[in-house]
Amino acid sequence: xxxxxxxxxxxxxxxxxxxxxxxxxxxxxxxxxxVLDGLNYVKDRVDGTLSYRWSCxxxxxxxCGMTIDGDPKLACETFLTxxxxxxxxxxxxxxxxxxxxxxxxxxxFMAKLPRAKPWxxxxxxxxxxxxxxxxxPAEMDEYKQYSMCINCMLCYAACxxxxxxxxxxxxxxxALAQRYNLDSRDHGADERLEVVSxxxxxxxxxxxGECSRACPKGVDPAGAIQRYKVTAAKETLRSLLLPWGRR
Amino acid sequence: xTEYTGLYQRLYRTRVPILWWLRRRSYLAFVVRELSSVxxxxxxxxxxxxxxxxxSGPRQYQSFLAWSAAPWVLTVNAVALAxxxxxAVTWFNVAPQAxxxxxxxxxxxxxxxxxxxxxxxxxxxxxxxxxxI
Numbered sequence: 001x002x003x004x005x006x007x008x009x010x011x012x013x014x015x016x017x018x019x020x021x022x023x024x025x026x027x028x029x030x031x032x033x034x035v036l037d038g039l040n041y042v043k044d045r046v047d048g049t050l051s052y053r054w055s056c057x058x059x060x061x062x063x064c065g066m067t068i069d070g071d072p073k074l075a076c077e078t079f080l081t082x083x084x085x086x087x088x089x090x091x092x093x094x095x096x097x098x099x100x101x102x103x104x105x106x107x108x109f110m111a112k113l114p115r116a117k118p119w120x121x122x123x124x125x126x127x128x129x130x131x132x133x134x135x136x137p138a139e140m141d142e143y144k145q146y147s148m149c150i151n152c153m154l155c156y157a158a159c160x161x162x163x164x165x166x167x168x169x170x171x172x173x174x175a176l177a178q179r180y181n182l183d184s185r186d187h188g189a190d191e192r193l194e195v196v197s198x199x200x201x202x203x204x205x206x207x208x209g210e211c212s213r214a215c216p217k218g219v220d221p222a223g224a225i226q227r228y229k230v231t232a233a234k235e236t237l238r239s240l241l242l243p244w245g246r247r
Numbered sequence: 248x249t250e251y252t253g254l255y256q257r258l259y260r261t262r263v264p265i266l267w268w269l270r271r272r273s274y275l276a277f278v279v280r281e282l283s284s285v286x287x288x289x290x291x292x293x294x295x296x297x298x299x300x301x302x303s304g305p306r307q308y309q310s311f312l313a314w315s316a317a318p319w320v321l322t323v324n325a326v327a328l329a330x331x332x333x334x335a336v337t338w339f340n341v342a343p344q345a346x347x348x349x350x351x352x353x354x355x356x357x358x359x360x361x362x363x364x365x366x367x368x369x370x371x372x373x374x375x376x377x378x379x380i
Binding site: 012014015019020070094095097098099105138160163164206207208209210212213220222223226227229230 | 256257258259260261263267268270271273274277281341344345347352
C-alpha cells in the first residue's frame with residue numbers, strides 16, 4: 001500500500017476568490033483514516049486556512065456532509081482506502097450556496113423546517129395527560145425509520161429537483177413531517193397537510209429516488225414522499241366528495 | 248453580489264448545468280423513464296387507431312395494416328415497445344417504496360409487492376394474448 005494519497009479539495013475564500021479553485025494536498029494514507037481524518041491532518045499540519053464543518057466523527061451529528069468523488073457523503077464515514085489510488089475529489093455539498101471552502105449555507109432548510117411542525121402536536125381539545133404517553137413496539141415501528149434523520153443534508157445535495165426548484169420543501173423535511181404524522185401520540189397531521197400537500201411539497205418530487213440512496217441513516221425519504229402523495233390525494237378526494245365533512 | 252466585508256457573507260452560488268442529468272447514471276435512468284411517457288402515450292394512440300380501424304370495417308383495417316408496415320412506423324413501434332417495457336419495469340421496481348401493505352399487522356416484504364406487480368402483468372398479458380391469438 002502506498003504511504004500517501006492526493007486529496008483535491010475545493011477552496012473558496014470569499015475575501016480573495018471570485019470562484020472556487022482546487023487545491024491538492026498529499027496526506028498519509030492509513031487504513032483506518034476517513035476523509036475527515038485526512039482533512040483534519042491538513043488543517044493541523046499543512047494548511048490551517050482550510051474550512052469545513054465536523055463534530056462527532058461517528059455519523060451522528062450530520063455536520064461533515066461533502067461531495068466526495070461526486071457523491072454526497074459524510075466525510076467521517078468515507079474511508080480513504082476505498083478511494084485508492086486517488087486523487088480523492090472533495091467538494092462542498094451540491095445545491096447549496098458556498099460560504100467558504102467546504103462550508104455551505106443551510107438557512108433555506110432551517111427557514112422551511114418549522115413549517116412542517118416537526119414536533120408532537122397535541123390534541124388541543126384534551127388536557128395534557130398526567131402520565132406518560134404509552135406506545136407499543138408496533139406503533140413505534142411505524143415511524144422509527146424516519147426518526148433516524150440527522151439533518152446532514154445529503155438528500156438535498158442528491159436531489160436534482162431541489163437544485164432546480166428552490167421552493168421545494170425537500171426530502172428530509174417531508175420525511176420528518178411523515179415521522180410525526182405516523183406517530184400514534186401526534187395529532188398534527190391535518191395541520192401539516194396544507195404545507196406538505198402544496199405544489200412545493202410532495203408534488204414537486206418526481207421520484208428520482210437519489211435521496212434514499214444518499215441517506216447515511218437508511219431513512220428512505222423518497223418512500224415517505226410517495227406514501228404522502230397517496231395520503232394527500234385521498235384527502236383531496238375526500239374533501240371533494242364530502243365537502244361538509246371534516247377536512 | 249454583496250461585497251465581502253467580514254460582516255456580510257459573499258456566497259458562491261452555482262447554477263445547475265443544463266446537462267445535469269448526464270452527471271450520474273441514476274439521473275439519466277430517471278430522465279429516460281420520464282421521457283418514455285411520451286412513447287407510452289404513443290402506444291395508447293396507436294392502440295386507439297387500431298381499434299378505430301377494426302370498427303370501421305375490413306378495408307379500413309387493411310389500410311391500417313399497410314400503414315403499420317411502413318418502415319418508419321415499425322421503427323417507432325420498436326422503440327416504443329422497448330421504452331414502454333423500460334417504463335413498466337422501472338416503475339414496478341420502485342412501487343414497493345410507495346406501497347406499504349400490511350397483512351395481519353405485518354408489512355408485506357418489498358420483493359412480494361414487486362413480484363405481485365410482475366405476476367399481474369404476466370397474467371394480463373397472457374389473457375390479452377389468449378383473446379387476440
